[in-house]
Amino acid sequence: MELPVGIRERYISGVNGLTVHVLEAGFETPKRPVILLLHGFPELAYSWRKVMLPLAAAGYHVIAPDLRGYGRTTGWDNRYDGNFATFRTHELSRDALGLVMAMGHDSVYTIVGHDVGAIVAAYCALVRPDFFRSVVLLSCPFGGVPPLPFGIGEQTAPNQQQKQPVQDPLASLPRPRKDSTTYFSSPGANSEMMNCKQGLHDFLRAYFHVKSADWSQNKPFPLSSGLAEELAKQPAYYVLDLDKTMPEVVAPNMPSPKEISACKWLPDKELDVYTQELNRTGFQGALNWYRCNTNGLNRSDLELFSGHTIDVPSCFISGIADWARFRPPGALENMQQGACTQMRSFHIIEGAGHWVQQERPEYLTKVIVDFLQNVK
Numbered sequence: 001m002e003l004p005v006g007i008r009e010r011y012i013s014g015v016n017g018l019t020v021h022v023l024e025a026g027f028e029t030p031k032r033p034v035i036l037l038l039h040g041f042p043e044l045a046y047s048w049r050k051v052m053l054p055l056a057a058a059g060y061h062v063i064a065p066d067l068r069g070y071g072r073t074t075g076w077d078n079r080y081d082g083n084f085a086t087f088r089t090h091e092l093s094r095d096a097l098g099l100v101m102a103m104g105h106d107s108v109y110t111i112v113g114h115d116v117g118a119i120v121a122a123y124c125a126l127v128r129p130d131f132f133r134s135v136v137l138l139s140c141p142f143g144g145v146p147p148l149p150f151g152i153g154e155q156t157a158p159n160q161q162q163k164q165p166v167q168d169p170l171a172s173l174p175r176p177r178k179d180s181t182t183y184f185s186s187p188g189a190n191s192e193m194m195n196c197k198q199g200l201h202d203f204l205r206a207y208f209h210v211k212s213a214d215w216s217q218n219k220p221f222p223l224s225s226g227l228a229e230e231l232a233k234q235p236a237y238y239v240l241d242l243d244k245t246m247p248e249v250v251a252p253n254m255p256s257p258k259e260i261s262a263c264k265w266l267p268d269k270e271l272d273v274y275t276q277e278l279n280r281t282g283f284q285g286a287l288n289w290y291r292c293n294t295n296g297l298n299r300s301d302l303e304l305f306s307g308h309t310i311d312v313p314s315c316f317i318s319g320i321a322d323w324a325r326f327r328p329p330g331a332l333e334n335m336q337q338g339a340c341t342q343m344r345s346f347h348i349i350e351g352a353g354h355w356v357q358q359e360r361p362e363y364l365t366k367v368i369v370d371f372l373q374n375v376k
Helices: 052-057 089-102 116-127 180-184 189-194 200-210 246-253 257-262 268-281 284-294 297-303 331-339 361-372
Strands: 008-015 018-025 034-038 061-065 110-114 135-138 177-179 239-241 314-319 343-349
Touching: 008 089, 018 052, 018 089, 034 089, 034 116, 052 061, 052 361, 061 089, 089 116, 089 284, 089 297, 110 116, 110 361, 116 135, 116 297, 135 361, 177 180, 180 239, 180 246, 180 284, 189 200, 189 246, 189 284, 200 246, 200 268, 239 246, 284 297, 314 361, 331 343, 343 361
Parallel strands: 034 061, 034 110, 110 135, 135 314, 314 343
Antiparallel strands: 008 018, 018 061, 177 239
8 A cells, every 4th residue: 555655544442353554654753642533435544544644743643444344453343243233333432442542542632534434424423522622523423322212112122123224215216215324234235336247447437536526416415305206316326226226227417538537636556556455345334334224223322421412612514515515415404403412523625525635635624724723
């Protein structure tokens, strides 16, 4: 893995059963405040390569791990039939806490999460505000803690709850559909993506392309409700036809050779890093987190904190072409209206889609550094 000078690789063992692969910058100076960077799907610690050195130059020890289920971090179960509960948000948060402690720190100045990493970062800030002193969420808003489902115990025995995935309401539409989370939770998703007709490299190229600002059809807007008819207004990479795989959905939007050549934020040489790592690990470890969503495990963990809010200084950043900020409907508004009680910074970045730390790294770094200057 070719990295900019000043970023080094390390392996930290004994972290919640894992040996964690870490990239870090700003390690030369001891006792610096820590910035912990958590990537999303289907990314790696490598996705932060463009922001790590500028953040280190601002005076921080910057740590970016491969999450459980990804990259060169080992010790996780990559089977579909394994114990997928070990991939729920609670466990990924334990990984984050344990990693930082294992590296000799007693707090994190700010935890920055993108996509899946934003869900984990929000959970960390919610449950351990003493350790995670501030939070930056990229793309995915924190819509608040769900209420406790009073009365459910009278209808269903505790040992029978959440055994089966919740039925996707999109499947009942006249044109049957499914959410991407439903697809990623399915038994065949890993094989379908690994063995797709166009090959893994071209699948990833198309997937990164359609969720970026390079794809001109990304013009997101807030949805009025969570009804299936409204959810179906999202792009096909978020709401797939029921009989389609993700590679089949993105294939028609494969960028042209000219567009690929013009893609400076993710040239083929850098995309090859993702391709090589996924060829080795597959997707299943990463996909198991989605199963914890569709089976209700992530929600049930959150319910323990029903009534709580994120009370540390918070920042939200998204690309203007990123649909994720409107998923699920209402989450963005809930976050702004009180789920994060100290929302001090809110930015929508022009010229960026979902991959904001790769598409607009310079602007993103400036926003984060400016936010951190007001964190006490």
